[in-house]
Amino acid sequence: MAEHLRALASLVRPGMSLALPVDYAGVSMAMTRPLIRHGAGDLHLVCVPTGGLQVDQLIGAGLVRSVETSAVSLGEAGGAPRFNDAVKKGGIRVMDATCPAIHAGLMAAQKGVPFMPMRGLIGSDILAQRADWQVIDNPLETGDSIAIIPAIHPDIAIFHVPMADRDGNVWIGRRRELAAMAYAATQTLVTVERIVDRSLLADETTAAGTLPALYVDAVAEAPRGAWPYGLWGEYATDTDEMVRYATAARTPEGFADYMAQEVCA
């Protein structure tokens, strides 16, 4: 298993952009340490639409150049210590967004268009700080301004789901932001709780929640691969472990000690 995860991690090259899902959608925490060991840095992270533990750890490990996100936090366990520290020290560039803007950028990539229009935003400092976003006059109605969000094309999307079949189809259930990430990304790497023998596309019931292999470049088994996050329909978040990390990672040394420990889910 560890070898497979390393093989997946080795597809990440320095300077790439990675799309990573929100904490409750299926974070591939199993990939975090392999990514850090692999060591490809200067990464740009796209949080879909917010980030947490994995983002904090990649930042703490010094692999991250910039983050586009609507928020980074550890949820109930508080602020994200390595993210907050890096922001204060100017160690990373944050492209602050708002959740539907990140969804809009991915949707533009899914549809093969250069941008998506989006309501809201006008008058916010989020918009004021984003030189890559624009406000145009709605061509269909005079006296109406609207923001446009450029397409987001991540190099690699990485997430964790309950199962894949032997053809590489993966079951994403109702977490359709995972499909949106895969449609938009050039490559998609998926870790799964288990690989099943039957085809997920063979009956309409499972097909409805399946991302076809067309969009999946590599799959690896990683039981409890979202831990300490939970995985929908499978297991709950390990809040104690989240708090243990939040406490340890208050200092760079504490973070290093925590990451050096062997993981047991």
Add this chain to the structure above:
Amino acid sequence: MAEHLRALASLVRPGMSLALPVDYAGVSMAMTRPLIRHGAGDLHLVCVPTGGLQVDQLIGAGLVRSVETSAVSLGEAGGAPRFNDAVKKGGIRVMDATCPAIHAGLMAAQKGVPFMPMRGLIGSDILAQRADWQVIDNPLETGDSIAIIPAIHPDIAIFHVPMADRDGNVWIGRRRELAAMAYAATQTLVTVERIVDRSLLADETTAAGTLPALYVDAVAEAPRGAWPYGLWGEYATDTDEMVRYATAARTPEGFADYMAQEVCA
């Protein structure tokens, strides 16, 4: 059952716009005769993204003012006779489109934006004939033109699926254009093969293919309600009956005779 279908049909008022799905996605043929008996006319039909038997019958019954569509045909059974006749006689206005443009218009409504940009189209007579569509300069790149498609907001979406639960959640499987129709429409009317007692949202497997009741205004049971069309995962198209209709409906009289017959699926 017939009473319930009549109740659904009575929600349609003259002049409304109806969104109807492509022949293989789940056409509520069971609603066609109740709609004709109810008699609300001057309708605008939005085919998502093409139309067939139901559209031809509503046109034949004189209820239709205009149709936005990427095509109308009876598939293997040939051209749509009442549609073709109405076009030749100028009896209806056709807003010719292309499949992804209709999807784009519905997506704009789903996202609450006034338009969606779309590639393609430029240089086609489809675009030239659509005064409501525009071509703008891509604000993000000079020397790049792109079409924009206004949001499509149907008054009512009507379709047929295998099942609903008692809370009004309906199972659409992987036919997600049905969800897109419901998101975009003000009201959504659904006929189903059967109503099940368990909640479709209670487990992740069925939830993945479920359109929540938030978007569903009325549900009625109609076994074999797509007939003579097939329904995915349930039954196949009755090609003989399609051909029987195609032959009968070549003339207005033949159409009237066919429609006057009692239906037995």
Add this chain to the structure above:
Amino acid sequence: MTALPREILICTIAGLLHDVRHVAVGASSPMPAAGAMLRRALDEDRRKVRLSILGSVEHNFFTNGSTELFDSAGQGRLDAFFLGGGQIDGMANVNLVGVGTYPQMSVRWPGSFGSAYLYFTVPRVILFREEHSPRVLVEKVDFISAPGISAPDTYRPGGPVALLTSKALFSFDSQRPGFRLESVHPGHSLPEIIEATGFTFDHDDTPPLTPEPDAATLSMLRGRVLDELSETYPAFAAQWRRDLAETIPHGASA
């Protein structure tokens, strides 16, 4: 029965949610969730109130990923939403990003989440922040995650209608624009509120007291709503139960 301060807040929230069909509550928001559950219970015989709790598996009927909440707001299907804020100013601008000069701020908060969209598209946004201090309620926010008001050429069917804190309830008038003190919670006073608020606001000379819930409402709150809430917020519900046990005289009917 005397209501606990948090019970008055919850009932006030339920009051602000009159006539909603669909209300969404962010993660880690037990009181807004309780207020919405109370609203749903109170209206049960008249109509269905739908409640979405973000990040919750049980109280989330969405099936199109995390984009569906925002889509439903864009479609006009979301009537009410709650927004907090590290800073909130007198123009109802909300700051969820940090303190100091952007981007290298001295205090960094998680970020703006969906505020810069939902504040524009949800008709009834309720600003809810328990801490009522000049640190939170500032004259001008350091960073505008989402503006309280917009120019006429900006599409804005939504926006703030109220600000609820541990001390008081304000309404917001986007035309004037500004906040108006609607009521003071029991145990607090106008001078204390003026002192604790970093922006100026309209108020009566003698503002009314925030009403306490009647016995029927309180009993529904402590029965059914508290039960429902414990599924999603077990720690918050348990503490509430402990506080009730200490407050209510033994032998009194709950």
Add this chain to the structure above:
Amino acid sequence: MTALPREILICTIAGLLHDVRHVAVGASSPMPAAGAMLRRALDEDRRKVRLSILGSVEHNFFTNGSTELFDSAGQGRLDAFFLGGGQIDGMANVNLVGVGTYPQMSVRWPGSFGSAYLYFTVPRVILFREEHSPRVLVEKVDFISAPGISAPDTYRPGGPVALLTSKALFSFDSQRPGFRLESVHPGHSLPEIIEATGFTFDHDDTPPLTPEPDAATLSMLRGRVLDELSETYPAFAAQWRRDLAETIPHGASA
């Protein structure tokens, strides 16, 4: 073994699909489907060829509704597609709408389907129309469902590469622009093709003959591909089998 005319067409299609990863076929298109199935079978040991047949439940791995085909084209994940046309002209403009003056046309066809998008976004669009007559291959189409070429300011990664009819195979050069006769099918001639084509095209004085499939390919076609095809197109496959039975001498190996 002598190949049937339709077998030569199917093998020609498979040849045009060299190196594709993902090919989509419209509804009611048995020969393009057979060509794609043959391509998949031929390449099986080297790489996976994905085949989507629109409207088919079996040969359709999409799970995001009827929009997914177009989205996948927009993402650059669809390499080849087939387009017919009531009229096709010398600039490779395609007309799927009707004959006469729009909108009240004297002959109305179903409509443009996805052509006005896929023709722009799919790198290898193969125009396939069995009928080769001046009625179909016209000088100028009455209605442009999708244009064959575009101005430089139009985003166009895709477009026509070939036109295959029952008589001949043409290539299309978008730079010149125009069609060039690549080969003439067995049993047909250059003068016949010039006569049957309403537009002018480039050609050699003695154009080559469209090659017939070798024995291995033909055997794969009549075995595995014909079996696969009968699931989706039972009537077409049955007719093909009957024609084979009539053509092939008794006792000959098939």
